[in-house]
Amino acid sequence: MAPDNALVRLETKRLTALFGRSPAVHEVSVFFPTNTVTAIIGPSGCGKSTFLRCLNRMHELSQGGWVTGSVMLDGDDIYDAGVNPVVIRRQIGMVFQRPTPFPTMSIYENVAAGLRVNGRLPRRDVDAAVEQALRQAALWDEVKDRLEGSAVALSGGQQQRLCIARAVAPKPEVLLLDEPTASLDPAGTQRIEELCHELKQRYTIVIVTHNMQQAARVSDYTAFFYMGKLVEVNRTTAIFTRPKQPQTEAYITGRFG
C-alpha cells in the first residue's frame, strides 16, 4: 500500500508475537501513517488484539508473551535493548475493550493519572491538561461540574470516553483502541466513532474491531488479519469495494468469521 506521501509514525517489521513457543501473530509488516485511523479486522482469535498489544509493549506482560521482529516509532525500534517500555507506553496510549476507570480516583484524578507519572506538575498545568483531554474526549460538558465525583458512577459510554481522556491527557503520539465499543450501546458507540475522526487530527490511531461496519465508518486504512497473519492491508474503501485476496472478500461479505 502506498502511504500517499504521509509520514509514517509507526511501522512493524516482520513482527511475530508468541505465547511461550506458540506464535499468535506471524511476521506482520505494516505501517501506520501519521494522523490516520487504521482499523484491524478479522475473526475472533486471529491475533488482532495480540498484535495491538505488541505496539506499546503490553504483550510482554502477558504470561509467556514475547516478540521477534521490530516496531518502529518515528524510526526507532521500541524493542531495542535499553528502551524502557514504561516510557514507550507514555508515548503510545491505549484504551481497552471494557472501560477501566480507577475506582478509587475521582474523574479529575483519573484523567490526571497519566500526567503525574513524569513528576509533579503545577496544579494549573494539570487543570488545563485535564480540561483539554476531557474536551478532546467529548466528555467535558457532561462532567465539568462533578470533576471530584466518582468515576465509576458514570455510564459505561462516559467511562469509556473518560478512559480515552485519560489516554490522551499525557499527549501520546499514537492511540491504540482495542475494541473500544464492544461493551457500549449504539449511542455510546456512535460517540466514540465520531471521536475517532476528531482525534486523528492530533494522533495516529489504530483500532481493533470485530465490527466491519465500524471499520468502514471510522478508518482510512484497514488491515485484515486471519489466523495470526496479515492477509491484506489497503485503503478502507479499497478493502471493502475490491479486496485483492479471496479470504478478505469471503470475510467482508460475511461468508465466514
Next chain:
Amino acid sequence: MSGRSTRRRIQSAVMTGIVGLLCIAAVAPLLFIFGNLVAKGASSIDWNFFVQNPVPAGQTGGGVAHAIVGTGIIVGLAGLIGLPVGVGAGIYLAEYGGGKLGWIVRFLADVLNGTPSIVIGIFAWTWLVKPVGHFSALAGGAALAVLMVPMLARTTEEMVRLVPNSLREAALALGYPRWRTSLRVMVRTALGGIVTGALVAIARAAGETAPLLFTALGNLNFSTNILQPMQSLSLQIYVYATGPFEEWHRLAWASALVLMGLVLILSVSARWATRQRHGTR
C-alpha cells in the same frame, strides 16, 4: 396442582427451615456469651473500673486501668511490628508472588497461621525473654505480631487479588512503573479490604492470652514501660478467674466484658471502614 410440585414445595420449606436452624445455632454461642458477660460483669463496671488500679486482694473496689492501658500498648506494639510486615508480605504475594519464593512464603504463612498461639509464646520467650533476662511488654507485642503477620499477609493478598487485572493493565498502559501500579492502583483499590483484615487481626491479637503468659507476664501495677512486664486484659481475666476470691471472679467477668466490648468496637469499625468507598460517595 401436581404431586411433584407439592413435594418440591415441602422439600424447599424443610431445607429452608434446617438452614435457618443452623444459622441460629451458629450465632447462639455469641449471644449466649455476650448475655452471660453482661449479666455477670455489667454490675461491676463503673467509672472507677476504667480509671483505677487493682486494690489488694480481700478489699473490694478498684479497677483494671493498668490492664486496659497495657492491652492498648501491647496490641499497639504488635500492630507497629506486624502491620508493615504482614501487609507488605501480602502485597508481595499478590503482586510478585507467582514464583517459587511466593509459593514458599505462602506455604509458610499458612503453617504459621495454624500454629497454636502458645507455641508462638514459647518461641518468643526463647528468643526475646530468656536472652534479655526478664519479661517485657515488647516481647509480648512481638509475640502477638508473629501471630498477626500470617493472617495479615493472606488477607492482604486475597484483597489485592480481588482487584481486576484490567485495572493493572490500564495503569501499565498509561506508563506507570510496576511498583507504582501496585501501590497507587492495586493496593489503593483494595485498601478497604486490607483495613478490615488489619482490624480483624488486631481484634484477634487483643484477645490472645497464651503468647503473653511467657512474654508480657502481667503486672499488678500500672506500667507504661515497654521493657518491663505489663498487664493485659486477657492476662487479668486469666489471673482473676483462676484466683480464689469471689471479688476476683466478679472482676474477671467485668474485665471479660470490657475486652469483648473493645473487640466488638474494632469489628464494627472494620465494617464501617469498608463501607467508606470512593465509589459510593
